[in-house]
Structure formats: C-alpha cells, structure tokens
Amino acid sequence: MRTVVSSAEMRAAEQAVFARDPEADLMGKAAAAIARIADDVAPDGAVLVVAGAGNNGGDGLFAAALLAERRPVLFWRAFRDAHAAAVAAARAAGCREVDAVGAVAALADCSLVIDAVTGLGSRPGLPLALQTLVDACDAATVPVLSVDLPSGLDADSGALHPSFSAEHTVTFGSVKPCHVQQPAASRCGRVHIVDIGVTVPDTQLRVAEAADVARWWPRPDASSDKYSRGVVLVDTGSEQYQGAAVLSCSGALHAGAGMVRYTGRAASGLILSRFPSVVVGEGRAQAIVLGSGWGDSDGGEGRVALARMHSLPAVVDADALHWLPGGRLDGWLLTPHAGELARLLGCTRAHVEAHPLSCVREAARHTGATVLLKGATQYVAEPSGRVTIAVAGPPWTAQAGSGDVLAGICGALLAAGLPAWRAGVLGASIQAMTAAANPGPYTPDELAARLPAMIAQLSSSPLAR
Numbered sequence: 381m382r383t384v385v386s387s388a389e390m391r392a393a394e395q396a397v398f399a400r401d402p403e404a405d406l407m408g409k410a411a412a413a414i415a416r417i418a419d420d421v422a423p424d425g426a427v428l429v430v431a432g433a434g435n436n437g438g439d440g441l442f443a444a445a446l447l448a449e450r451r452p453v454l455f456w457r458a459f460r461d462a463h464a465a466a467v468a469a470a471r472a473a474g475c476r477e478v479d480a481v482g483a484v485a486a487l488a489d490c491s492l493v494i495d496a497v498t499g500l501g502s503r504p505g506l507p508l509a510l511q512t513l514v515d516a517c518d519a520a521t522v523p524v525l526s527v528d529l530p531s532g533l534d535a536d537s538g539a540l541h542p543s544f545s546a547e548h549t550v551t552f553g554s555v556k557p558c559h560v561q562q563p564a565a566s567r568c569g570r571v572h573i574v575d576i577g578v579t580v581p582d583t584q585l586r587v588a589e590a591a592d593v594a595r596w597w598p599r600p601d602a603s604s605d606k607y608s609r610g611v612v613l614v615d616t617g618s619e620q621y622q623g624a625a626v627l628s629c630s631g632a633l634h635a636g637a638g639m640v641r642y643t644g645r646a647a648s649g650l651i652l653s654r655f656p657s658v659v660v661g662e663g664r665a666q667a668i669v670l671g672s673g674w675g676d677s678d679g680g681e682g683r684v685a686l687a688r689m690h691s692l693p694a695v696v697d698a699d700a701l702h703w704l705p706g707g708r709l710d711g712w713l714l715t716p717h718a719g720e721l722a723r724l725l726g727c728t729r730a731h732v733e734a735h736p737l738s739c740v741r742e743a744a745r746h747t748g749a750t751v752l753l754k755g756a757t758q759y760v761a762e763p764s765g766r767v768t769i770a771v772a773g774p775p776w777t778a779q780a781g782s783g784d785v786l787a788g789i790c791g792a793l794l795a796a797g798l799p800a801w802r803a804g805v806l807g808a809s810i811q812a813m814t815a816a817a818n819p820g821p822y823t824p825d826e827l828a829a830r831l832p833a834m835i836a837q838l839s840s841s842p843l844a845r
C-alpha cells in the first residue's frame with residue numbers, strides 16, 4: 381500500500397527534514413536520482429533539460445550537471461529566472477544553454493527531454509512557448525522524463541490540463557494525487573518513486589498495489605469447507621436483464637465463493653445451464669449481492685429492506701442503490717458509477733467526475749457504508765474518510781457488464797469474511813489486473829473466466845507472503 385501525499389503534506393515533510401538538519405541536500409539526492417533514471421531510460425545521445433524558475437528547475441539543472449559528465453546536455457530556462465546555483469553548476473559542467481527556438485530545434489538530435497519546469501508548485505496550464513515545445517516533443521516522439529510530475533498538471537488532482545506527456549516520471553518520497561488519478565495519471569507514464577530521506581506522513585488517501593492483493597486474497601486451507609469459504613446469496617438480474625444475473629454469479633464463482641445461491645428474477649435455467657453449481661433459492665449465506673440488472677422490476681425497496689433485516693454484509697449495486705434504507709449501513713459496500721453516485725448525492729455527474737474524492741468520501745460519511753466509486757480510477761471510501769485507490773487497469777474493462785461481474789467478485793470476498801473496504805479494493809483490483817494480463821476486447825464473462833488463473837498466479841507469487 382502506498383500513501384498518496386498532497387503537495388502541502390510533502391512540503392511539510394520536507395520542512396521537517398530541514399528543521400532537523402538545515403544542511404540536508406534533498407535537491408542533490410533528487411538530482412542524482414533523476415540523472416540515474418535518465419541514463420537507464422535513454423542510455424545514449426544528447427539530453428535537453430527544460431528548467432522552470434523554482435526548485436523543480438533546480439532539480440533538473442543539477443541533474444543536467446551530473447549527466448554532462450558522460451553525455452551532451454543542453455538546457456533551456458523556460459522563464460528567464462532559474463535556480464542560480466543550479467544554473468552555475470550546469471554551466472560549469474559544460475551544458476550548453478539554448479533559447480526557445482534552439483530548444484525546439486535541438487529535439488531532432490536529443491534522445492531524451494527532462495521536463496523540470498514545475499512540480500509541487502505547478503499552477504495548471506502552460507505558457508505558449510512551453511506549449512510549442514510540448515507539441516514539438518509529441519510530434520518528434522522524443523521521450524520525456526518529468527521531474528516530480530508532468531509540468532502543467534496540478535499535483536493535487538487527477539484533472540487534465542495542457543501539460544507534458546511523460547514516458548517516465550520520477551517523484552520523491554511517495555506518489556502525489558496526479559500520479560494515481562485518471563485522467564492526469566495517463567500523462568505520467570511509468571512513475572519511479574525515489575527515497576530522498578523525507579519521511580512520508582500517513583494520510584487518508586492510499587493506493588493499493590499488486591502485493592496487497594496477493595497478501596490479502598482469501599485462500600482455502602485444509603480446514604475449509606464450502607460454508608467456511610463463504611456462501612453468497614445473489615439477487616441480481618430481471619426478466620429484462622437476464623445476463624446481469626449470469627455475470628454476477630460468474631464473478632462470485634470465479635472469485636472463489638464456497639457456494640452461490642441465486643434468488644433473483646432471471647430464469648434459473650439460464651444460470652444453471654452456464655453454472656450448474658449454483659443453488660437456486662434462499663438459504664443460509666454470509667453475504668448478499670443486490671441490484672445489478674434489476675432495471676425497474678418490482679419490489680426493489682422491499683428486497684433491499686429484507687437484506688438489511690438479514691444483518692449480513694451486502695454489495696449494493698446499480699438499481700438497488702435507489703432503495704437504500706435509512707440508518708447507518710455498517711458493513712455494506714455500495715458500488716456506484718459516477719452517474720449513480722451523483723444521483724445518491726443529489727448533484728450532477730459532471731460534479732462527481734470533477735471531484736471524485738470528495739464525493740465518494742461524502743457518500744460514505746453520509747450512509748455509513750463503504751463506497752466503491754467505479755470508473756477509470758476506482759476509489760474505495762470508508763465512513764472514517766479514509767480512501768484507498770484500487771490497482772489500476774486498462775480501459776478495456778469499460779464495457780457493459782463489467783460492473784455486474786465486479787459486484788459478484790465483491791460478494792464472494794465479503795462472504796469470505798473480508799471487511800467491506802478490503803473487499804472493494806481487492807475486487808476492483810483483481811478485475812483490473814486480470815484485464816491488464818489479458819489486453820484486448822474480452823467480454824466481461826470471458827474476463828471473469830480468467831480470474832482463477834490470475835488468482836492462482838497471485839497465490840503462487842512471492843508477493844503472497
């Protein structure tokens with residue numbers, strides 16, 4: 381699990397280092413890491429360093445000085461101001477200064493551009509001369525290594541602004557919100573996190589990693605039986621949306637449920653023809669999955685209220701989200717997409733998309749449930765305000781039916797005894813990881829069928845220990 385640190389939290393952590401040791405050379409360590417990664421990602425050829433006026437530019441120019449010991453380096457001060465000591469170091473090391481026109485012309489001969497214009501102090505957007513260079517970089521397909529973050533982005537959000545598009549980003553201490561939230565994250569390329577001796581604080585925002593999924597994924601042992609592994613009661617689908625029932629049962633079974641009981645209104649014969657192990661009808665269960673594919677079929681309110689009376693953990697998806705009972709929904713996992721969350725909160729979808737973190741937190745605080753906001757970035761918010769971002773996957777899973785499978789997976793994890801936040805994080809992560817391992821337009825049911833191979837691979841990997 382990685383802590384996600386805001387620019388203010390990172391600055392405070394940096395100040396704490398200087399309070400202990402006023403001579404701490406954080407910039408020197410940052411520069412050394414940038415130079416090392418630059419050599420790794422583009423071992424030969426000239427490097428162009430584009431430097432801004434603040435410390436981000438300082439990092440880049442000290443890195444320029446180190447790189448100039450072994451390869452040609454050019455630098456452009458994008459705003460006339462720049463970190464004076466770093467400019468002096470770059471000049472002393474033999475780096476050649478160019479102007480805006482020279483920087484664009486130099487791209488033809490460069491194997492790497494280091495973007496050190498703005499970092500934590502970045503105000504969104506780019507001045508025209510820089511935008512011209514960014515366009516030229518994109519056209520010339522010269523790889524960009526961004527220092528801390530692609531200049532132009534806002535460190536503290538996932539919003540898109542005119543910015544560099546990095547192939548690699550080197551950041552310090554821990555990831556910042558722009559590195560882990562789409563669409564900004566797609567501009568960061570591969571993010572290298574470098575320890576420069578700043579102690580990163582615990583925060584209310586974290587991002588899960590494959591190792592967490594491997595460690596926490598429930599596995600049967602010699603004492604397991606179908607009941608102890610977890611029985612999932614699935615009330616999904618309807619006459620109109622029969623497929624949703626098949627998909628949520630598929631998610632639950634392929635995620636390792638001990639048993640799936642189907643109590644929804646789709647034709648049971650359809651489900652049994654696909655999954656003969658499903659038991660049709662009520663019975664004891666450890667978790668319930670509600671709502672996927674209900675459409676406007678009757679009795680939603682009563683079915684959700686009944687689930688509440690069972691006092692079991694529940695996944696509440698899609699149409700069941702319209703019928704949330706009053707009171708604190710402890711132990712429940714709500715799985716809205718942005719539109720459904722907007723409806724829950726009484727705001728617009730655009731508002732949720734612009735402020736996903738505050739919206740998902742608000743829904744969890746208000747309902748007392750854990751809320752998994754689905755989409756390109758998947759946020760799992762607990763009523764306490766803590767948010768965990770699931771492992772990211774490719775956009776191939778953006779298709780009808782993925783959410784139904786995910787609801788089933790989360791149901792199996794709740795039934796196995798995981799707390800709601802962990803079920804949400806693991807469910808969203810395993811679906812994303814399976815899609816990443818099987819790139820292409822696989823249908824949600826095909827991807828669900830590939831979950832067991834992914835889970836087996838995780839279980840046998842050293843990450844699982």
Ligand SMILES: NC(=O)C1=CN([C@@H]2O[C@H](COP(=O)(O)OP(=O)(O)OC[C@H]3O[C@@H](n4cnc5c(N)ncnc54)[C@H](OP(=O)(O)O)[C@@H]3O)[C@@H](O)[C@H]2O)[C@@H](O)CC1
Nearest residue numbers: 394406407410433434435436498499500501502503505528
């Ligand atoms: N904290 C740490 O742990 C460590 C931090 N380190 C490094 O320090 C970096 C932070 O440095 P920083 O505070 O000097 O801010 P930085 O990102 O250089 O930007 C400020 C300058 O940019 C300008 N500017 C901003 N937006 C603009 C725009 N759109 N268009 C035009 N100009 C714009 C802004 O102008 P102003 O707002 O003053 O008008 C100001 O001149 C951090 O990212 C990391 O690389 C490491 O050295 C060591 C450990």
Ligand SMILES: Nc1ncnc2c1ncn2[C@@H]1O[C@H](COP(=O)(O)OP(=O)(O)O)[C@@H](O)[C@H]1O
Nearest residue numbers: 717754755756774775777778780781782783784
């Ligand atoms: N841009 C994206 N990248 C990756 N996954 C996405 C993206 N957009 C949506 N998804 C995934 O697609 C699914 C959509 O869920 P949902 O809208 O409820 O679908 P449905 O109700 O049709 O099953 C979610 O599981 C989410 O993880």
Ligand SMILES: [K+]
Nearest residue numbers: 498527529531
């Ligand atoms: K930068």
